[in-house]
Every structure is written in structure tokens, then in C-alpha cells.
Amino acid sequence: MTETVHLKKLDLSSPNILPKSYIAIRHPRMKKVLKIQATICMAAREYLNSLGFIELLPPIIGPVTDPGIRGAKQVTFDFYGREYKVMSSAILYKQMAMASLDKIYFFSPNIRLEPLDSAKTGRHLVEFVQIDIEQAYANYFDAMEIAEGLLTYVVKKVLKEHEEDLKDLGRELKVPRRPFKKLTHREAVNILRSHGIKASYEHEIPWEAEKELSFMFEDPFFIYDYPRGARGFYDREDPKRPGILRDFDMLYPEGYGEAVSGAEREYRAEKVIERMRATGENPAKYGWYIEMLKYGIPPSAGFGIGVERLTRYICGLKAVWEARPYPKVAGIYSP
């Protein structure tokens, strides 16, 4: 009994709870969140399987990983005398797998040693899982369609199976209205500017501005056609509109911010090598990947949706670490 009383006093959204996740996980609220999360994962699989996607086992380690992650450090370790990385995202392997099975997805565990200021955002985890989807010969509008369908299906399923749980969590969740609004990056910047918020056509939308924008909408929405420069080398540049990428983010409404990042993929080695230089690295580091592109892969499009952020949105949680049983946040030593 004493344990229950003690548990109920816990504020799960406080970072102080992180080193005590073995207690937090037993909190009645946390139990509900984890059950809803299980339903989210099941629903996502149902939806993707119904569209003919094949689930593959995700990669965990490899000679290289996605370098296009905002300021986050990769986990590097010694692999029998050579350097290896823990996946920061599975993007390179998505392209590899899509070239074989056309429509694939992973539940991909990712590690990103985020900068310390990310601990304050309430939406960054060092260890998390993304549902990572890729489809051969698809374009970025096809990918947006799948993302929209996926989210809507998952929300419906959770509403059906967890009405009581959501009520207990104090969450009023509505089925998103389709089609989701689609803004170009330029339009999003204009909206921000009209509200007196600083944003640039040439750059990514800053975290805070993105949050503000997210508060202006009642349903999830897309931003697409980001400017070249701040995204990974695998997001394809529009051949007819140099400087514009054929990529998108989906944002949750109500201030929850970024949900999904996706794009059409660059699949030509010469383009990828040029774009890779943005990080300053030697393309030789990406040896197998470049060889694969030279061997040839089909064009594709895809996206990744973070499971914890999705859970946070659905359950209406203050911090993303409330959506993970054993959360790791930058700089906080926890189980």
C-alpha cells in the first residue's frame, strides 16, 4: 500500500524521475500509457501489412550510420579492429532492403547522443524506436498519403480500445480530419512571419517556431519542400527546382511538434557524393553504401515516425520520456 501512495505522488513529466524509471514504470498512469503504446504498435503493423508492406528485422550496428542528425553524436565502437556505429537511423538499410522487397518497414531502435540542450525540450530521447517505412518507385506525395493513413488508423484503433484509459489520462483525442493540410516550407515560413515569429526560407524552422506553428493547428499537418542544406544527403533535390528537396515533415497539432520526417530518396551515387560533403566527411567512409548505389537501386520514398512521440501525442503527455519504459535523456544517467 505504501508503495502505491508513494507512486501517486510522482510527477512523471519531471526529469528527476528518470534515474528511478524502475519506480515510474509501475505508476498506474505509466501502465496505461504502455498498454496504449502496445496497441499503437499493433495497429501500425496491421495498417502497413494491409498495404502489402513487409516487416524486416532492423539493423542495430554497421560501419556507418545516418550522419544527418541535428548535432547528435553517434555511438562508435571497436568492431574487431575497425570502427562501427550503432544506428542513429536505419535509412541506409531501408534503401538496401527496399531494393529487394519493394515495400518494407522496420521497428528500428535508434541511438543518438543528443546535445545537452535537447534535455530541456521534452521531446528528445537518446534511445527510441521509429517505425521506418520505404517504398520503391513511390514519390513523396505517396509517402505523405501513407503517413496520413497510418496515423489516422492508429488513432481510431486507440480510441476504440482505450476510451477509458484516455479518459483517465485526461486526454481528449479526436480522429484527425483527412486530408491533412499540406504547407510548403515557404508557406509555413510566411505563416510564422505573419505572426511575428522569425523564420527563414533558406533554413530549417527552429524548434520553438515549429512548436508555435503546431499550436496554430487542430489536426496534424505536413510541411514539404524544405530548402536544401540542413537535411540528410539521401533526401532528393527536385531536379526542376534546384535548392528545393522533395521531402516533408508531418507535425502534430497542439504544440506537440514534429511527428514524421520523410522524403523521396536520392539514389544516384554522383549526387549522393556531392551532398555527403555537407558534413565535411570523406565519401570513402560510406564505402558499401556508395558501392550499392553504383550497383544500382530503384528510386523510392519513405518516412520514419517515432513511436514515443506518437504515444506522447495520442496520450497527451507533457514529456516524451513519459512514453518510454526506460527513457534515456541527454546527460541524465538512468537505468
Next chain:
Amino acid sequence: MPFRLLRGGCPYCDLCCTCEIARKAVYGRDALYPFLPSKEFGDVQAGGEIFFEGYTRFYNLDHVVLLPCLFLPDRLSKSVELGREPLFIDVDTETTLGGFKVKVPLVVAAMGSTDVANKRGLVLSEGSAKAGIIQVIGENVINMRGYDKRISSQPCLKERILKYLENVDSDYGGVLIQQNVEDANAELWNKVYSDKDLDEYIERGLIGFEIKAGQGAKPGLDGEVKVNRELALKLKNKFFFPDDPEKVKKELYERHSVPGTFTKEILKDMIKLAKNNYPRVKLWLKLGPYADLDEIIGVASKAGIDCITIDGSEGGTGMSPIAAMRELGYPTLVCLKKITDAKSRGIKTSMIIAGRLFEGGHLVKSLCLGADGVAMGRPFIIASEGRFGPANKPVKKLGNQVDGVVNFVEAIKVEAQMLASALGKYSLEDLSKGNVGALEKVVADMFNIQYVYE
């Protein structure tokens, strides 16, 4: 003792420490006067130099002179402000440079992993921090010396960074961490940006990153050093070694970095990505004396770079092929002209000039011609010796080499104050083209300044 004082700036320097630079490091502001250590005031008389020691191959800042006037309304204004006659000590040398608050717009130019620089790394860090000037830590230190643990007998990168930051006074200065291709392969900036020990300093705005895109002594070639066999074997997979340390046995092995491929788009992407990924640090760009400087400056400033340093072909190095030093690129004065032009095109980005500049006069003249600051590399190596005279028989040697760096900065600062005050300028920021003239017609035409013989 027939002691001959060298001016400094020799092409090849073996740290004999008999030049004015070494003298400034040991004697500080006392070294601004031409009394030799063996001859006290009262025993010598002096006048300006009128002889060249040798003819330079190209025009340099010696072909530019400062033009003091008697009628100085600016001095009158300063006099009114102070309520007394102004002096050289009233010249304000403080400014902001590339996003950092500095006591003097003087920068310790990027010095990387090479023995001659890295072994003095901690002295340079402490000295420049105490002097309130910016220090750039050069390339390859992470791979050659380790990030937070030493992999050689010399300081690792984090030691050099922290030594600077722990000695910062009142948040003057800043430390820039340069990244080249091999550093990027090792994820250098990501490591710094997520380092718990450095986060406090990132928050205080004392850390910046510099993209390495060349240097004066070897534009288009990038880092070259020699390393011993043990280190060569460790680094074999990370760098190019003309002699494979596993197959060829020798004492020292040449180790090459790659220069990195750039296009307009690549540079733009690189700047935008870094600005996006590391929003809490300033981003600088280091360039060699390239023929397309105008275009590079345009692209970089538009993409949002905070500061550009251009190193002329006279720039120093720990190791570079003689042919590269002789043949590649614009002389420093031409690079300075590119800065002047960029400023006149309305580009607001901070710009620093480097390349065989080592005196307060060089600083003042560079500022007159549009630069926002001057970077020096080799002079700081000499200063960090803290010794005047040869190693086996020094005239004077300081107890603490750090004082050599601090004294040198002080001497340059006072020199600059004296020269600026003679021009009636009481802030280095007020220096302008009107304050300089040229001894050569070509130089006068180039900068559109007075030709003094006309």
C-alpha cells in the same frame, strides 16, 4: 656584444628567438623601443628603417604606410570627451570579432596537430585566454593526439580546449575548433557539441567551429606532417601515407590529409547544415589564397557564416612543400584587397586577414584597409618560447612561457594604440582607408588610396 636584431617573419624559422617577436614576448611593451638588450637608453640613438633586407617578390603591407595629420578634429572630440589631452592609452582596442568579445582584434591562427604547435598547445591556450584574444585550434588534433585521452606524449584536443576556457577572463575571447575532412570523419564537432564538460562554455558563447577550407602555405593540399612509426601504424586507416608503415620501415612517415572537395553548393550546404546542427556556437571559415575568393566570400556570407579568415600565400605552416609555399596563391596583400572589395560590396560578415603579419603596424594597416582583425600563427609559436636569444645562450628567458604569449599580445596592442592615436583614431574600429597611403603606384591603385609620391 654585437647583437643584431632581426625584424622577424623569416621564411624559415628555427626558433633562434633573436627577432623583434621574441623580444616582445620577453620584454612586452618595453620591446617597442629600439634599445638592444645590451644597450640601455642613453647609449643609442635611432631613426626609421630605410633599407630592405632583401627584395620581396610581391607587394606587401610594407608598401603601405600610415598617414598621420596634424589637424585632427577627431582628437579634439576625444579631448572634449575626456576633458584632457588624449594619449595613446585612450585608444580602445576592444571590439567584437566573428561573434566574440575581444580585448584586441588579434587571433591565434589555427594550429593543429603538428609537433611544433601541439606541444605548445597548452601554453598557447592559457596565454591567449589570459590576453582576451581568440584562439583557433587547428585540424587533425583529434586523430593525432586524441579527443579526451592522450594517444601520444602531447596534449589531446580537450586539454587544449579546456585550458583555454578555464583561463578565460570576464568572457573575453573564444576558442574555435577547426574541422577538416578527417576530423569530420571522426565526428569532431558532434563530440564537442554534446560534451558535458564543454556545455557550460557553449552556453556562455565561448566556443565556435571553423570549417577548414585551406591555408596560405598549402592551398588545395591541406595538412601534412611527419609522424613516428608507432603513430603511423595507428593512423594508417585514417590518413594517406605514401610509405605504408607496415611495409616500409623508417623513422618518420609523411602523413597527408585530403583537401576536401568543394563547390558552391557544397560550401553552402556545409554552412547551412552546421548552422542548423550547432545553433549555439559561432561558425567560421578558414580559406587559403584562392583565385575565386570573391565568389567564396559571397556564397559563405549569404549562407550565414559568422567570420571568414583568409590566409595569404606568405602564411606559415609546420610542414608544406617548398613549391607550394613558393607558387600557390595570392600574396596576403591581394587577399586583403579581396576583403576591401567585399566590404565595399556591402558584405557585413567579419573578415580576418593572415599571412606573414606579426606587428602592431600590420594590424593597424589591415584594419584601415577593411579587415576586422588579424590572425597570426608562427609569431605565437615564437612568443610561446618566452626566450630572447638562442636556446643555448639566451639573453633572457621567462620563468613561465605563458607570459611570453601575454607579453606579445600586450606589445602588439600598445603598438597599435600608439599608431592609431597618431592618426587621431581612438577606437581601432574607426580606422579607415584615408589613414593609409602606398609607396607603390600599383598598390595605391589597387586599394584606391593615396600614392605618396604623387
